[in-house]
Structures are given as C-alpha cells and as structure tokens.
Amino acid sequence: MTRDKTYNFSAGPSVLPDEVLHRAGKEISNYGGSGMSVMEMSHRSSVFQEIFDSVKVKLKSALSVPDSHEILFLQGGASLQFSMVPMNLMGENGSADYAVTGHFSNVAAREAKKYGTVNISASSEAEGHTYIPSQSQLVLDPGASYFYYCSNNTIYGTEWKYVPETGDVPLVCDMSSNILSKPIDVSKYGIIFAGAQKNMAPAGLTVVIIDKSLAGRELPYTPLMMGYKLMIDKDSMYNTPPCWNIYILSLVLDWLEEQGGVAGMEVLKSQKAAFVYDFLDNSRLFRSSVRPDSRSDMNITFHTGDPDLDAVFAKEAAARGLLNLKGHRLAGGLRASIYNAQPMEGVVALVEFMKEFEVRHHV
Amino acid sequence: MTRDKTYNFSAGPSVLPDEVLHRAGKEISNYGGSGMSVMEMSHRSSVFQEIFDSVKVKLKSALSVPDSHEILFLQGGASLQFSMVPMNLMGENGSADYAVTGHFSNVAAREAKKYGTVNISASSEAEGHTYIPSQSQLVLDPGASYFYYCSNNTIYGTEWKYVPETGDVPLVCDMSSNILSKPIDVSKYGIIFAGAQKNMAPAGLTVVIIDKSLAGRELPYTPLMMGYKLMIDKDSMYNTPPCWNIYILSLVLDWLEEQGGVAGMEVLKSQKAAFVYDFLDNSRLFRSSVRPDSRSDMNITFHTGDPDLDAVFAKEAAARGLLNLKGHRLAGGLRASIYNAQPMEGVVALVEFMKEFEVRHHV
Numbered sequence: 001m002t003r004d005k006t007y008n009f010s011a012g013p014s015v016l017p018d019e020v021l022h023r024a025g026k027e028i029s030n031y032g033g034s035g036m037s038v039m040e041m042s043h044r045s046s047v048f049q050e051i052f053d054s055v056k057v058k059l060k061s062a063l064s065v066p067d068s069h070e071i072l073f074l075q076g077g078a079s080l081q082f083s084m085v086p087m088n089l090m091g092e093n094g095s096a097d098y099a100v101t102g103h104f105s106n107v108a109a110r111e112a113k114k115y116g117t118v119n120i121s122a123s124s125e126a127e128g129h130t131y132i133p134s135q136s137q138l139v140l141d142p143g144a145s146y147f148y149y150c151s152n153n154t155i156y157g158t159e160w161k162y163v164p165e166t167g168d169v170p171l172v173c174d175m176s177s178n179i180l181s182k183p184i185d186v187s188k189y190g191i192i193f194a195g196a197q198k199n200m201a202p203a204g205l206t207v208v209i210i211d212k213s214l215a216g217r218e219l220p221y222t223p224l225m226m227g228y229k230l231m232i233d234k235d236s237m238y239n240t241p242p243c244w245n246i247y248i249l250s251l252v253l254d255w256l257e258e259q260g261g262v263a264g265m266e267v268l269k270s271q272k273a274a275f276v277y278d279f280l281d282n283s284r285l286f287r288s289s290v291r292p293d294s295r296s297d298m299n300i301t302f303h304t305g306d307p308d309l310d311a312v313f314a315k316e317a318a319a320r321g322l323l324n325l326k327g328h329r330l331a332g333g334l335r336a337s338i339y340n341a342q343p344m345e346g347v348v349a350l351v352e353f354m355k356e357f358e359v360r361h362h363v
Numbered sequence: 364m365t366r367d368k369t370y371n372f373s374a375g376p377s378v379l380p381d382e383v384l385h386r387a388g389k390e391i392s393n394y395g396g397s398g399m400s401v402m403e404m405s406h407r408s409s410v411f412q413e414i415f416d417s418v419k420v421k422l423k424s425a426l427s428v429p430d431s432h433e434i435l436f437l438q439g440g441a442s443l444q445f446s447m448v449p450m451n452l453m454g455e456n457g458s459a460d461y462a463v464t465g466h467f468s469n470v471a472a473r474e475a476k477k478y479g480t481v482n483i484s485a486s487s488e489a490e491g492h493t494y495i496p497s498q499s500q501l502v503l504d505p506g507a508s509y510f511y512y513c514s515n516n517t518i519y520g521t522e523w524k525y526v527p528e529t530g531d532v533p534l535v536c537d538m539s540s541n542i543l544s545k546p547i548d549v550s551k552y553g554i555i556f557a558g559a560q561k562n563m564a565p566a567g568l569t570v571v572i573i574d575k576s577l578a579g580r581e582l583p584y585t586p587l588m589m590g591y592k593l594m595i596d597k598d599s600m601y602n603t604p605p606c607w608n609i610y611i612l613s614l615v616l617d618w619l620e621e622q623g624g625v626a627g628m629e630v631l632k633s634q635k636a637a638f639v640y641d642f643l644d645n646s647r648l649f650r651s652s653v654r655p656d657s658r659s660d661m662n663i664t665f666h667t668g669d670p671d672l673d674a675v676f677a678k679e680a681a682a683r684g685l686l687n688l689k690g691h692r693l694a695g696g697l698r699a700s701i702y703n704a705q706p707m708e709g710v711v712a713l714v715e716f717m718k719e720f721e722v723r724h725h726v
Contacts, residue, residue, distance in 0.1 A: 107587075203402075225442050
C-alpha cells in the first residue's frame, strides 16, 4: 500500500504533512550543505542555532505571541507539565482551581494535590465527560494561584468554545490537541503548554508559552530542569533540546504559513469537522458521542451503539487505508482525529466509507 | 560539500552511521508498508510496539542486561536524571556519595543536595578535572543510599578505567558519553543512565537501566513522570515516548551488531584513540590535556598551548571538512569526539591534518 492511498486518523502521534516528510527525507543526511544531519548537529552550533531561532520567530508570528511571553521547547510531554505547573506556580501553601473535563485534566488535578490545595472548579465526570461546563458553572476562587483547564479533550472529543474569565487568576491551559488549529489571544494566558505530537511535530517535544512574570517562584525541591525561570534564562538550552523535533516543527510551521496560518487552519478545520458532524447528525447508524455545543473540531468521537459493530467498522476502514479509527479504551466507540495535517480528502474518504458501511449494516 | 567528504567530531549531538541515516531517509514517509512515518504512528499501535519491543531486545542483548534490570526509554536528558536519581534513591533524610570528576557530576552533586546529604567521595576539581581518582582515593560511606559517578567526562576528556567497588552501596553511573563503546557488567550497577545523543540516537531520548529492586522508594513530592516504578510498570509508555528517537536507536543497534557489537566497538575505539594519543605524545606542537592513565577513548582533549593557534586549527580543520574540533568553553583548547559512529578514516584524516598543521606552525 503506498502512502498516498492511506489516511491516518491517529489521535497522537498523528499525521504530518506529506511535504514536511518529503523535505525532511531529502535533507536527512546533509542539512543545507552542512555535511551533517540535523540529528548529528551540536545544539550549540551556528547551523542549529539558526534553525532554533527561526522556529521561535515562526511560532511567535503564527500565534501572535506578545513580548510579555516566552516560548520554550521542553521534553517530557504534557504529563511532565502536570507537575511542572504546580511546582512553579502553586507557591508554598498555595491553592489552584482545576476544571476536570477529561482524563488528562483529571490526572493533572490529582498530580497538583502533591504540591498544594486543589479546588475542582467544575467536573464533567458524572456525565462521562460528554460536555464542557459553561462559564457560569465554574466555581472560581479569587485567591487561587492559577486556574487550569484542558482546551480540547482528545479522548472524549470535547472542546472548550470559550476562554474562561478568571479575573486576576492566571489561566493555565493544556492545548496539546488543538494548538495551531485557530487564532488564540495568548495575552489572556499565564501558561499554554502542548505536547507536540498532534498538531506540531513528532513526540518528544513540549512547547510552553509562558508569561515571563510568572517564572521564578518554584518550590524549593523543584528539579533543576523543571524550573521555568532557568529554561527562560537559558533559552530552552540548559541541556540538549530535542533538536530533530524542533527542526520538524520548523518545517510544519513553513507548511502552516503556506496554508494561510492559523486563520487558514480555522477555516479548514471548521469545514472538515462540519462535514463529519453533519453526516453523523443525519446518519441512521452512527451518532456523535458528545453534546452538540461541546464538540471538538480535532477529535470526533462517534459510535454505532454496538461495540462489536464499532470494531468491525474500524477493521474494515483500516483495510481501506482509513487508519486508527478505534476509540480510546476509556471512551470506547470510534474516533477520527482530524488535526491540521489531515486533508479534506481524508475526511471525505472517511464519510464516504461510513455511508457505504451504513447501507450494509443499518437494520 | 558532499557529506562523504566531512567528518563530524561533535561532542554531542554527534555523528550517526551513514547506513542509519540512509535507511531512515528511505522509509521516512512509509515505514514497512504501514502507510505512515514512524513520526506519525500511535505509540499504542502494533506497528510501533514491534519497534519498541525489538529495540529493548537488541539493547538487552548488546549490553547483556540481566533479568534483574529493566531498560527504560525516558526524556529530559541526563540532567533530568540528576534529580530523578536522588528523588527515587536518596530516601527520607538519606545521604549519597558523589565522585566529582567533571562539570556534569558536579551539577549532579549540587542537585542531589536538594533531596538529602551529599558526601563528596572524591573531587578532581583542584587539578582542573585532568584525572580520575583511584579506588583508594575514594572516601566511601557504607551507609550511603548510593554512590554516583560519571564514567566518561565529555568536556574534560577523562574516563574511568575501573568500576568503583562500593560494597553493598548501589552504583549509579552517568554513561552518557561512553555507553555501548565496550562491554560492561550491568549486574554491578543499581542504575545506569545515558543521554542518547552521543552513542545511541538523536537528542531527546534518555536510556535508563535500573535494578528493579531499587524502584518504588521515591520521595512524596516526586513528579509522577519521575518515578522509576511507574515507568517500569508502564514499560516506559505512561505517556507518549520519543518514538522517532527509539526507532533510530533500533537502527543504530542493528548497525552495532553488524560491527561486532560492543566487543567490536571496544577494539575499534581502542585503535582510534591510540592512533590519536600516539600522535599527540610525539607531537612537537600538540599535547594531550589530561593525565595518561585517565584518558578518554571517546573525547580526546588536546591543545597547542596557544589559544589563538587552537582557534586557527579548529577553523582550518573545518574548512577541510573536519568539523566541530573546538574544545568546550569550560576546558578550552581542542577536542575530538570519536564516538562509535566515527570511522577510522575520520581519525586518520584528523591526524594527517594535525601533522600538516604542525609542520606549518611549529616554531
């Protein structure tokens, strides 16, 4: 099976643009005439420094990051941020507000309890995380060190359609699965973080965008590598960063720019998501798993109501080159992740196959 | 300049075998007919699980890792291990012994002080880290939670030629810059860790080999992602691992096997290092920077005695395709890193140029 006949709906790591892989392959042994692969370069070399500086410029531009904020390239995934955020922001005997709208925000809240008091501002757990609470449902503590939420819940397929209003309490947001899919107002956030393996780059890179005024308050036992202040001071190069991942991000940002940037992505992702949800809302076999006002444009969760039939669908789809449509074990059912690099053609191919499957299996 | 005319002496990230880069480039868009790049695969997919399982088998075989030990694939570099080791092994009100033989062991010892009492068993700092202390020079505490050392000092160019005898005190070793260069007796170690970017894979992967009986004793505020026990229980996949780096390690281990494994590497590295040190010992211009009994076979530090002339040498060498010979800023002088993937031809080319330079500049 050649690559151009497959569409990869993996929730992460996930599809990268063909152009990015092509270019990376072309210069894998010799980047820009340097005689070295990007995988072989000293991170202190001028040739790598150029890549590093340019990716920061591109990301700053793509997301209109204000000068008040710094962009960091870290390791450890979003899961390490679950600890790094409270270790840096909670303060001694501090407290923080957490909105629990899925698996990862729940893990983050549990982890934060090691470092201070955690108030659950809202939880969608009782309804299987099938919706996002409204602003009026959030119980906010004006004395909290920060308010934490996850803007898109990869497993359950829900997405926040608004930015919480929390007054003077800094907003901390896990944007792992919807960063770069639309314009955002970075100035509203204290910290944005995202594992790169969905909309940005291969797994092993975590992007953090932090209001510099929040750095330097880490608890005394915070590991050296987990102090935001040191990472800001060392421009993410206290030790060797994940150079290859940063380079791939640079190529992805070039591709993003050619597609019209995050504004272009917003148009495209809305079209792609609407195409699938419209089908689901009119299907006699498939249905969306979440409340209409909370539907994610990145991860579309759906099901037939019959787990066995869901499994048959995922298997038959894979045989057609529509890969990785099985839902996460915590949510069951099916899931189509349609990140930036998923072309409209992939979504059309998916819906075509769903229609065909529906005809064969509707009783 | 084509790649085959250059030799990369970078201290890390550093040269990878040509064959590895060639194969990675060939299958970058479509691994094994999967229709996906390894960068795009779910880490939970069977196709990635096969890569993951095979790299563990290969590494276990290459280093003869006993069943008492587990191999982990983590992130954050050796620097995160500087915290992870004491957070897991120090215990409440515990103490540990550290041998300080270079920059990184010094940072590790400073970091460990956050979590307990640190005894400096030996330090080569007063003599500019130009030697490795002998067994009889080590001041050992039989009550220590562990003994820590760095087996090869990348910056200063020294290497431990013996494994410290510490009785019942577990040995913890940072092998970032000489792992896989020779056979080792893993059963002697409590923990071996290594950043991958020298002898193994691109930056962004940290390999840990841990005696499983040492896991599960982490301090209460240890971040979730920094508990060895969780990483063992989840087989390094609590969250998304750095999949691409693990895949490149797999290719490097295939290459290593073809070269005769670590036994073959030991023969080769001894030949390469002897070739350079023999020249240095007979040179009228260049000299080795460290004590003969402590010389590293991985990082050869040398100098002319004249910093300006050292700079001219590094610049002229680069113009000849002999890249990255400038010494680390902390040590000054020059440095040739000759890791596993550095071919004998690179070392011969280096010495040829040194001879030529000597003729031109010897006064």
